[in-house]
Amino acid sequence: MTSTAHSTSSLPQQQPYSDQSIPVGAPPPYTAVDPTPEETTIGTSDDIDPELAGNQAGSAVDSETQSSPAMPATQSNLHQRYLFNIFSFEEAVVFAIYPITVCLGSLVSVISQPDTYFSSKRNFFNVIFVKNGWFWTTIVFLIHCVRLRISRPQGLLMRYAITTLWWYLFTQWFFGAPLMDRIFLGTGGTCQVGDRPSHSGWTSVGCRHAAGEWTGGHDISGHSFLLTHASLFLWYEILPVLTERGPLARQINTKIVMALLLLWWWMLLMTGIYFHSFLEKVTGWIMGLISWAMLYVVVPRVPLLKRLFSVPGV
Ligand SMILES: CCCCCCCC/C=C\CCCCCCCC(=O)SCCNC(=O)CCNC(=O)[C@H](O)C(C)(C)COP(=O)(O)OP(=O)(O)OC[C@H]1O[C@@H](n2cnc3c(N)ncnc32)[C@H](O)[C@@H]1OP(=O)(O)O
Numbered sequence: 001m002t003s004t005a006h007s008t009s010s011l012p013q014q015q016p017y018s019d020q021s022i023p024v025g026a027p028p029p030y031t032a033v034d035p036t037p038e039e040t041t042i043g044t045s046d047d048i049d050p051e052l053a054g055n056q057a058g059s060a061v062d063s064e065t066q067s068s069p070a071m072p073a074t075q076s077n078l079h080q081r082y083l084f085n086i087f088s089f090e091e092a093v094v095f096a097i098y099p100i101t102v103c104l105g106s107l108v109s110v111i112s113q114p115d116t117y118f119s120s121k122r123n124f125f126n127v128i129f130v131k132n133g134w135f136w137t138t139i140v141f142l143i144h145c146v147r148l149r150i151s152r153p154q155g156l157l158m159r160y161a162i163t164t165l166w167w168y169l170f171t172q173w174f175f176g177a178p179l180m181d182r183i184f185l186g187t188g189g190t191c192q193v194g195d196r197p198s199h200s201g202w203t204s205v206g207c208r209h210a211a212g213e214w215t216g217g218h219d220i221s222g223h224s225f226l227l228t229h230a231s232l233f234l235w236y237e238i239l240p241v242l243t244e245r246g247p248l249a250r251q252i253n254t255k256i257v258m259a260l261l262l263l264w265w266w267m268l269l270m271t272g273i274y275f276h277s278f279l280e281k282v283t284g285w286i287m288g289l290i291s292w293a294m295l296y297v298v299v300p301r302v303p304l305l306k307r308l309f310s311v312p313g314v
Pocket residue numbers: 118119120121122123126130131132133134135136138139142146171204219220221222223224225226267268270271275
């Protein structure tokens with residue numbers, strides 16, 4: 001995600017993603033306006049369809065090795081990065097949304113906790129959407145992907161696989177009980193049925209089935225985790241499309257992704273107001289950063305991994 005300066009005399013149509021409706025030979029919609037010999041593009045060459053890139057995509061231009069010190073000041077400012085070179089401006093904003101929301105929700109909860117539709121665990125959006133949150137995130141991610149024209153989809157599949165794996169290990173199964181339940185039990189938590197610890201209470205799901213009370217340990221907020229984890233994944237996949245402001249950004253597919261992101265944000269705010277302690281929500285948020293940090297912060301800085309995962313926007 002570093003700013004890139006490609007010599008585009010041989011790469012006239014590099015773009016992060018291609019719209020299938022754009023004819024071959026049409027002007028490149030996702031390159032910087034006012035192209036210069038040192039035109040700036042967003043996206044890895046691995047994502048580019050060779051058809052649209054004039055069969056030059058295979059020549060894998062590495063954005064880090066190609067960064068030109070001679071890049072015009074106006075363009076380099078446009079792609080300025082912040083905080084140890086981790087964030088572009090848009091990424092910093094997206095990243096900040098979630099800790100701010102957790103803090104805001106927690107602040108509201110201290111002031112007052114009004115009884116509303118969303119204070120009920122049985123509310124429609126919780127039961128249908130968040131409780132099946134990875135399913136919906138997957139569907140919406142597919143909706144985003146089907147309109148992209150990507151020459152080598154392995155990177156995209158691997159990014160989804162890693163993100164899914166971390167969700168699975170943390171919330172569903174980690175060689176037995178999921179990580180979030182192991183942390184709860186390891187910090188002194190038990191499943192109390194009546195006044196006795198239950199033997200079926202090795203997982204929060206098992207405890208619920210035994211009509212027990214999951215109590216005593218550090219109960220990391222699964223909602224805080226899932227909503228942060230899924231949102232950062234979707235944001236980082238869609239940001240290159242949004243920041244280019246091309247035709248893809250106006251497609252219904254983009255709007256569907258944004259609608260789910262809005263719902264995830266709202267539900268995180270509700271979690272902030274009505275559920276868990278502040279520390280449990282903060283640790284949920286931190287755990288929700290792990291695969292994002294790996295895929296979108298570490299991977300782009302290791303050339304081999306960067307090529308393997310072809311992270312968009314990098
Ligand atoms: C050219 C290509 C073309 C391709 C075309 C292809 C087409 C293909 C078509 C189709 C393919 C489809 C493929 C799909 C594949 C999908 C794969 C999957 O992913 S399947 C898995 C789905 N499973 C999930 O998604 C589970 C997600 N849920 C979880 O992980 C957990 O439930 C989690 C982490 C969300 C929460 O766990 P907690 O609820 O037990 O724990 P806490 O968050 O700590 O909450 C404690 C209590 O507080 C409430 N709470 C917290 N925040 C709340 C809030 N905001 N509102 C209400 N209640 C809240 C909770 O409800 C909970 O209550 P209480 O214990 O249940 O009674």
